[in-house]
Amino acid sequence: MDAPLLEVSNLRVTLDTDRGPADALRGVSFTLNRGDTLGLIGESGCGKSITALALMGLLPENARPAGSIRFDGQELLGLDDTAMCRLRGARIGMVFQEPMSALNPLHTIGRQIGESLQLHRRLSAAESRAEALRLLERVRLPDAARRLDAHPHQLSGGQRQRVVIAIALACRPDLLIADEPTTALDVTLQREILDLIDELVREEGMAMLLISHDLGVMAERVQRMLVMYGGTVVESGPTAEVFARLSHPYTRALHGARPRLGLPRGTRLATIAGSVPELADVPPGCPFADRCRFVIDDCRRALPPPVPVGPAHDARCIRLPVVLGEPK
Amino acid sequence: MGRFLSKRITTFVATLAVASIVVFVVLELLPGNAAEVMLGPTATPEQVAALQRTLGLDRPPAQRYLDWIGGLLQGRTAVSVSYGSPVSELIAERLQVSLPLAVMAMVLTTVIALALGVYAAAHHHRAGDLGVMVLSQAGLAVPSFWLAILLILLFAVKLQWVSAGGFPGWYDGAWPAVKALLLPALALAAVQAAILARVTRSAVLEVSREDYVRTARAKGLSRRAVLWGHVLRNAMIPVLTIMGLQFANLITGAIIVENVFVLPGIGRLVFQAIANRDLVVVRDVVLLLAATVVLVNFVVDVLYALIDPRLSARDA
Amino acid sequence: MPEPAFWRRAARHPSFVAGGVLVALLGAAALLSLFWSPYPPAEIDVPNRFARPSGAHWLGTDSLGRDIASQLLVGAQNSIVVGVVAVGIGLVVGVALGCLAAARRGWVEELVMRASDFTFAFPALLSAIMLTAIHGPGLFTSIVAIGIFNIPVFARIARASANGVWSREYVLAARTAGFGAWRITLDHVLPNIASVLIVQATIQFAVAILAEAALSYLGLGTQPPQPSWGRMLNEAQQQMFQAPQLSIYPGVVIALSVLGLNLMGDGLRDLLDPRLARAR
Numbered sequence: 001m002d003a004p005l006l007e008v009s010n011l012r013v014t015l016d017t018d019r020g021p022a023d024a025l026r027g028v029s030f031t032l033n034r035g036d037t038l039g040l041i042g043e044s045g046c047g048k049s050i051t052a053l054a055l056m057g058l059l060p061e062n063a064r065p066a067g068s069i070r071f072d073g074q075e076l077l078g079l080d081d082t083a084m085c086r087l088r089g090a091r092i093g094m095v096f097q098e099p100m101s102a103l104n105p106l107h108t109i110g111r112q113i114g115e116s117l118q119l120h121r122r123l124s125a126a127e128s129r130a131e132a133l134r135l136l137e138r139v140r141l142p143d144a145a146r147r148l149d150a151h152p153h154q155l156s157g158g159q160r161q162r163v164v165i166a167i168a169l170a171c172r173p174d175l176l177i178a179d180e181p182t183t184a185l186d187v188t189l190q191r192e193i194l195d196l197i198d199e200l201v202r203e204e205g206m207a208m209l210l211i212s213h214d215l216g217v218m219a220e221r222v223q224r225m226l227v228m229y230g231g232t233v234v235e236s237g238p239t240a241e242v243f244a245r246l247s248h249p250y251t252r253a254l255h256g257a258r259p260r261l262g263l264p265r266g267t268r269l270a271t272i273a274g275s276v277p278e279l280a281d282v283p284p285g286c287p288f289a290d291r292c293r294f295v296i297d298d299c300r301r302a303l304p305p306p307v308p309v310g311p312a313h314d315a316r317c318i319r320l321p322v323v324l325g326e327p328k
Numbered sequence: 329m330g331r332f333l334s335k336r337i338t339t340f341v342a343t344l345a346v347a348s349i350v351v352f353v354v355l356e357l358l359p360g361n362a363a364e365v366m367l368g369p370t371a372t373p374e375q376v377a378a379l380q381r382t383l384g385l386d387r388p389p390a391q392r393y394l395d396w397i398g399g400l401l402q403g404r405t406a407v408s409v410s411y412g413s414p415v416s417e418l419i420a421e422r423l424q425v426s427l428p429l430a431v432m433a434m435v436l437t438t439v440i441a442l443a444l445g446v447y448a449a450a451h452h453h454r455a456g457d458l459g460v461m462v463l464s465q466a467g468l469a470v471p472s473f474w475l476a477i478l479l480i481l482l483f484a485v486k487l488q489w490v491s492a493g494g495f496p497g498w499y500d501g502a503w504p505a506v507k508a509l510l511l512p513a514l515a516l517a518a519v520q521a522a523i524l525a526r527v528t529r530s531a532v533l534e535v536s537r538e539d540y541v542r543t544a545r546a547k548g549l550s551r552r553a554v555l556w557g558h559v560l561r562n563a564m565i566p567v568l569t570i571m572g573l574q575f576a577n578l579i580t581g582a583i584i585v586e587n588v589f590v591l592p593g594i595g596r597l598v599f600q601a602i603a604n605r606d607l608v609v610v611r612d613v614v615l616l617l618a619a620t621v622v623l624v625n626f627v628v629d630v631l632y633a634l635i636d637p638r639l640s641a642r643d644a
Numbered sequence: 645m646p647e648p649a650f651w652r653r654a655a656r657h658p659s660f661v662a663g664g665v666l667v668a669l670l671g672a673a674a675l676l677s678l679f680w681s682p683y684p685p686a687e688i689d690v691p692n693r694f695a696r697p698s699g700a701h702w703l704g705t706d707s708l709g710r711d712i713a714s715q716l717l718v719g720a721q722n723s724i725v726v727g728v729v730a731v732g733i734g735l736v737v738g739v740a741l742g743c744l745a746a747a748r749r750g751w752v753e754e755l756v757m758r759a760s761d762f763t764f765a766f767p768a769l770l771s772a773i774m775l776t777a778i779h780g781p782g783l784f785t786s787i788v789a790i791g792i793f794n795i796p797v798f799a800r801i802a803r804a805s806a807n808g809v810w811s812r813e814y815v816l817a818a819r820t821a822g823f824g825a826w827r828i829t830l831d832h833v834l835p836n837i838a839s840v841l842i843v844q845a846t847i848q849f850a851v852a853i854l855a856e857a858a859l860s861y862l863g864l865g866t867q868p869p870q871p872s873w874g875r876m877l878n879e880a881q882q883q884m885f886q887a888p889q890l891s892i893y894p895g896v897v898i899a900l901s902v903l904g905l906n907l908m909g910d911g912l913r914d915l916l917d918p919r920l921a922r923a924r
Contacts, residue, residue, distance in 0.1 A: 056546060058542065058545055058546065061453070081550065081551065082550065085548045085549065085550050086548065087548070088545070088546055088547065088548035089546065089547040089548030089549075090548055093546075094546045096539065096542065096543065096546075098539050101538065101539035101540060102539050102540055102542075102543045103540055103543065104540040104543075104544070104558055104562065105540070105562070105636070105637070105638060106561055106562055106635070106636065106637065107558075115544070115547060115549070115557070116547045116548070119547065119548055119549065119553075120548060151637045151638070153637070153638050164543070167543070167547065168546075343761075343762055343765065346762060347762070347765055347766075350766075351774070354774050354775075354778070355774060355777065355778060358778055365777075365778055465903060465906060465907070466899075466903070468902070468903075468906055469850075469899045469900070469902040469903035469906060470895070470899045470902075471854055471857050471858065471861075471874075471877075471895065471898050471899070471902075472858075473857075473858060473861050473874075473877065474877060474891075474894075474895035474898065474899070477877060477880070477881050477884070477891050477895070478891070478895070480881075480884065481884060481888050481891060485884060485885060485888060492884065573764070576764060576765070576767040577767065579767060579770070580767045580768070580769040580770070580858075583769055583773075584769070584858050584861070584862065587861075587862060588881070598773060599773075599862065601777075602773060602776055602777050602864075605777070607777060607778075610773070610774070610777045614770060614773065614774055617770060618765045618766055618770065621764070621765045621766075621767070622765050625764075625765075
């Protein structure tokens with residue numbers, strides 16, 4: 001059995017803010033094997049994007065990471081920028097959330113894809129142009145040949161996101177990180193783009209880390225998922241299992257809060273009471289304590305350790321027996 | 329692009345026309361009797377009448393205006409009352425000083441400002457950034473003519489590397505002439521660079537925060553590659569606009585600096601013309617300077633459109 | 645008047661405090677000089693020319709024996725007057741035009757904006773030159789020239805900010821309720837654009853001081869015997885070899901005044917920025 005492609009151990013990130021140091025990530029650990037898909041779900045502010053940025057080595061200047069990120073056996077934290085540059089784009093590709101601003105408005109599409117190709121694969125200008133065309137056709141951008149010389153403002157949001165995907169895959173990376181790739185797109189496009197990503201990931205045999213706040217996106221597309229809250233992974237396990245058991249109170253509340261078709265008219269949308277705490281204000285102990293309906297005093301004493309719920313499936317909660325006993 | 333250009337050109341020509349009308353109205357019509365103003369209170373009525381006839385001031389205003397503009401378009405200018413030669417000759421002579429001065433100042437400004445601005449942005453939140461900001465505050469607060477005087481004090485009086493003013497002309501070799509223009513260009517450039525450095529710094533900082541810079545880094549481009557390939561070109565857009573707007577300041581500064589260093593340029597010409605009450609010279613030179621500002625703004629507009637494909641698309 | 649919380653924040657802002665101190669000194673100097681100065685600034689005392697700083701003459705004397713310190717003190721009046729009047733003209737007329745443009749839109753806006761764009765072709769100095777050519781030099785000419793140039797500056801800023809206010813929802817509500825443009829401008833637009841205008845006014849004040857100094861240096865501004873910092877520099881330049889120190893003082897005073905205003909303007913911009921205010 002191969003060593004895992006990505007091994008994150010106890011990743012912590014502290015941000016220096018005006019109000020003092022704030023813990024953005026408080027000890028995140030997970031593994032990803034070649035060709036596997038992993039989902040990261042949580043509300044905004046839970047640390048999922050910071051995790052992605054930490055993997056890419058693109059954290060903001062005021063961020064201090066600690067712990068370990070091993071990619072294909074190589075430790076990434078503390079690696080100098082030149083070495084990271086060789087990995088970025090070539091071995092790890094990333095798709096971002098905002099297609100409208102992800103491309104340089106002054107450069108043509110062809111040039112922006114070509115940049116990656118010329119940098120890592122050392123293609124000549126002519127070769128990279130041909131390859132860029134092939135990539136655009138692969139991501140199913142209509143009228144690809146003409147689009148090579150177009151500028152981003154001439155493309156729609158969905159088309160720009162296809163270009164971003166093409167750029168991310170241009171050098172055939174081993175790992176694709178997709179940070180909310182469809183959040184900024186119309187619902188009708190979301191499915192198409194996610195399907196496209198799935199297809200390409202499978203074809204190339206890449207590992208994928210898919211980040212979203214949408215449970216529906218996770219349900220169909222990733223083998224395993226991590227539920228994040230307050231900078232911690234509160235539940236992790238195979239997707240089907242997580243959905244089946246809804247072990248952690250937050251997972252359960254998240255599931256209950258999603259809008260569904262077919263409910264009787266006049267049903268109120270369920271919400272989770274309270275709001276996500278500011279990073280600098282996260283209390284010790286379980287980060288979800290203030291909003292949890294199963295909370296007891298012990299919850300606030302210390303961060304609950306992961307408790308196994310099933311094979312390769314655990315949740316950080318000391319009240320699991322009570323939670324699991326209740327109907328969903 | 330074609331439609332964009334034609335629109336811009338019409339605006340350019342219209343602005344020039346309006347500028348010329350304003351200059352004409354202010355300098356020929358407002359004073360009432362221009363000949364009287366030019367000759368001063370000691371003139372006799374006969375002298376005034378004679379001058380009026382020579383300058384054609386007894387004709388109706390509209391005709392005078394058209395004659396003036398018509399003459400300019402054909403390259404003809406009136407004869408200066410105080411110098412006795414056509415204004416065009418005077419201007420051509422003085423341009424030999426003012427043009428090189430302006431070019432040197434622009435080059436110095438651009439080099440200093442871009443270097444300092446990028447340096448400050450790269451050292452944001454650290455000592456380098458603070459240093460540049462303090463320096464630029466000083467540059468903004470110091471009057472250009474005072475800086476010029478201080479430079480003269482240091483380099484001419486104390487160190488005696490250059491003379492305290494004057495211009496030797498281009499005929500004895502280029503170097504003495506350039507040497508005479510160095511301090512003036514520096515005095516001009518320092519103040520302009522202070523403004524431009526701040527603009528460059530904030531433009532670079534803002535662009536660095538854009539999403540597409542993050543995409544470029546995610547592709548594996550080094551910081552330097554991202555700076556040159558993505559940040560600088562995009563940051564140049566606001567910087568270029570400000571540079572264009574600053575041209576008017578450059579002209580103002582040049583007028584002042586030429587007087588500080590006693591350089592025989594356009595600035596000194598207009599100044600002496602005022603002292604001599606030579607409205608003919610003032611009129612033509614002021615129009616020339618205003619026209620130059622309008623021209624530069626026009627060029628900047630066009631350059632802007634060439635650099636940013638979004639603009640020409642919008643007007644097309 | 646802003647609330648006490650504002651002044652507390654202001655007192656902790658380094659730019660604002662530093663700038664404020666310098667500006668206060670400038671104002672105090674001008675005020676003081678209305679009643680007293682060590683010597684009458686125009687008093688000539690040739691035997692005592694080029695005196696070094698001493699107990700009798702704190703900064704020494706110039707080529708005609710006039711006391712430098714007194715000239716600097718009284719010269720402050722110039723700067724204040726030009727600053728206040730020129731900026732005042734620009735503010736009143738410019739803001740009126742800008743608000744008019746934002747309220748009426750259409751051809752009125754086009755006209756105002758074209759006219760102000762056009763004025764940028766005539767830098768203040770150039771306008772002053774034209775006016776001086778026909779009118780003769782003087783303080784009045786400088787003020788008018790600088791003031792006219794301030795109008796488009798404020799018109800553009802006022803229009804841009806006013807447009808922002810007009811598109812806000814509560815203004816839309818007011819319009820549907822039947823309030824006229826005049827009322828809306830007074831009740832909503834002006835209070836909301838006030839902070840931007842204040843910041844710009846401090847900056848334009850600094851610009852006005854520099855412009856006046858330049859005009860006086862060239863002899864187009866304040867005429868003798870009224871002292872003026874710019875003209876002092878011109879005179880000092882002619883004595884550069886005999887008394888280089890004379891070139892220092894007027895320049896320092898100009899630079900400090902301008903610096904003070906710029907710092908204050910920067911500080912005000914930070915303090916009045918609503919985003920930063922809310923974050924507290």
